[in-house]
Amino acid sequence: MKTEYIYAVNGRVWADDRGCWLFSESLYDEKRAVEIYDISLDEFRSVRLIILPESILPVNDQVNLRLLLSACEEAEYVLLSRAAEVLTWDKDHNFCPRCGNQLSHHQQDLAKQCDHCGLVQYPRLSPCIITLVTRGEYCLLAHGVRFPEPRYSTLAGFIEAGESAEDALVREVREEVGIDVCNIRYFRSQSWPFPHSFMLGYFADYAGGEITPDPAEIVDAQWFHYTELGSAPIPPAFTIARKLIDQFISDCQR
Numbered sequence: 546m547k548t549e550y551i552y553a554v555n556g557r558v559w560a561d562d563r564g565c566w567l568f569s570e571s572l573y574d575e576k577r578a579v580e581i582y583d584i585s586l587d588e589f590r591s592v593r594l595i596i597l598p599e600s601i602l603p604v605n606d607q608v609n610l611r612l613l614l615s616a617c618e619e620a621e622y623v624l625l626s627r628a629a630e631v632l633t634w635d636k637d638h639n640f641c642p643r644c645g646n647q648l649s650h651h652q653q654d655l656a657k658q659c660d661h662c663g664l665v666q667y668p669r670l671s672p673c674i675i676t677l678v679t680r681g682e683y684c685l686l687a688h689g690v691r692f693p694e695p696r697y698s699t700l701a702g703f704i705e706a707g708e709s710a711e712d713a714l715v716r717e718v719r720e721e722v723g724i725d726v727c728n729i730r731y732f733r734s735q736s737w738p739f740p741h742s743f744m745l746g747y748f749a750d751y752a753g754g755e756i757t758p759d760p761a762e763i764v765d766a767q768w769f770h771y772t773e774l775g776s777a778p779i780p781p782a783f784t785i786a787r788k789l790i791d792q793f794i795s796d797c798q799r
């Protein structure tokens with residue numbers, strides 16, 4: 546089986562000027578690497594993530610992870626988001642959180658271990674819910690305070706310690722827009738490496754209440770008829786938010 550290579554520098558995936566980030570040939574001597582991770586997902590595809598010092602691989606300021614992800618087919622999306630999340634974890638987890646000792650590469654797993662107290666640290670994932678609330682032929686989209694562009698998207702939020710995904714969904718929707726939901730249906734999930742979110746996507750039905758945006762989180766929220774969505778500023782095609790919206794449109798058209 547041939548090995549494929551992803552290179553990284555300074556905690557970020559490296560791409561060349563054409564936006565290529567996955568290479569079928571080794572470009573650099575692995576002896577010069579700062580760190581190497583085997584990020585193969587199964588036995589059919591071998592992928593190595595090679596972190597190089599900036600003296601060998603200068604940072605390419607043109608590389609934008611969102612743009613690279615937006616151009617990916619599904620299998621490549623998995624690899625790229627995996628590489629980005631491992632890099633964030635590698636950069637941010639150098640010392641044992643229990644005893645402060647420097648962590649070392651785990652012998653078998655994609656993990657780091659503390660040789661002093663034995664604690665093992667795996668790449669960090671932060672589970673979130675993301676939901677499209679629907680009301681007949683309308684769906685609820687919101688413009689968040691942190692959105693850089695004039696975009697309307699689905700509601701999302703982190704799952705808190707001890708919560709189920711369904712509990713988190715009901716709580717987040719109530720907190721962010723003041724409405725109640727019922728009939729929660731799982732849709733699909735997506736890794737979202739900004740920096741280490743894991744999105745669990747759901748549909749939910751409107752059950753009651755008036756839209757009352759929480760000003761700390763939401764600038765505006767509105768009901769959109771499915772026929773309006775084609776011209777609305779909704780998220781790009783590669784996002785799970787958009788996949789929820791597209792599924793809703795397709796269900797309404799049936």
Ligand SMILES: [Zn+2]
Binds near residue numbers: 641664
């Ligand atoms: Zn320790």
